[in-house]
Amino acid sequence: MRETICGGESFCHRYQRLSIEWNRLVSVRIVQAKTFKETAKQFGVSVSTVIRRFDGLPVKEMTEVQDLAKVIAIDEYKGATKAGKYLLIIADGETKEPIDILPNRKKKTIKDYLQQHGTNVDVVIMDIIPSFKAAAQKALGKPVIVADRFHFCRYIYWALDGVRRRIQFEWNDYDRKKCKRMRYVFYKDSAKLTEKERWYLDRYLGMGEELRRDYELKESYCLW
Structure with a gap:
């Protein structure tokens, strides 16, 4: 399979069936999940696939998040956890690399997380959802809110x-x-x-x- 290009960016690496974005999400979730089986069930793949992704993770991705980048992007995606039907992914707004995944998209969850890790955040790129905006403003004061394209x-x-x-x-x-x-x-x-x-x-x-x-x-x- 050739490398698939979409909008000037690679969508899927050569010889891979799973997208680059999917691999990024799994890489973050593997570190947080209690077991490989839990991650495999959530993403609909085999346990062996999850283990291979884990074995390929660099050491820096296995450390807990301390401080977020100055520009972050937040968005929901459908998952399957006890905490909620939708999860929330937080990514670096400039490099597009995933930083962390929250167990749900609730306002309090987002606010508490940003208060703990968002000291350096100046800009938040997000979906146009009132609860996202309210959580960011309560946690960060007056960040620049950017509606994603x-x-x-x-x-x-x-x-x-x-x-x-x-x-x-x-x-x-x-x-x-x-x-x-x-x-x-x-x-x-x-x-x-x-x-x-x-x-x-x-x-x-x-x-x-x-x-x-x-x-x-x-x-x-x-x-x-």
Whole structure:
């Protein structure tokens, strides 16, 4: 298997079936878990796979976290622990390397952890979840809060889709159903649209001034 590249970065090392991000998460979790079996069950792999990852860990990754970096990123991911259905990963916001994993995404858990280890933290990159923001502000005072790009973009696309659904409700049956099936043309990179897709996009943008305006705002953001 060749090394897979996504967005200019390697997604999976050559000859590996598991992503780089997955390996990073497992590396952090192995150190925290009580047994290899517990980690294997959580990530859906064999115990031998977990043991091989553990054997390959450098010594520095086996030490407990003392102080976090100045720029950190926090995000939830689905796990399976007694403390919660979702875990919280904390990573270095500049190197993207995982630093620690919290057993749940509760506000108190995040606040207590940041109060203990976040003395040097100035910037927190996060999902746009009120509890994350409140926990960071209570623990760190007034850090710079940065909405991560993925979630920020998602809100833009959701807003555009909301306008599309509201406006097409007033159209005739044919255009309403056809636009629903062709809705992907509103989100696809405009430079990659086929001639047919471009025709449908222009048609539906011409049927609603508000839809055209919001689509142009989305395009402006993508160019920016």
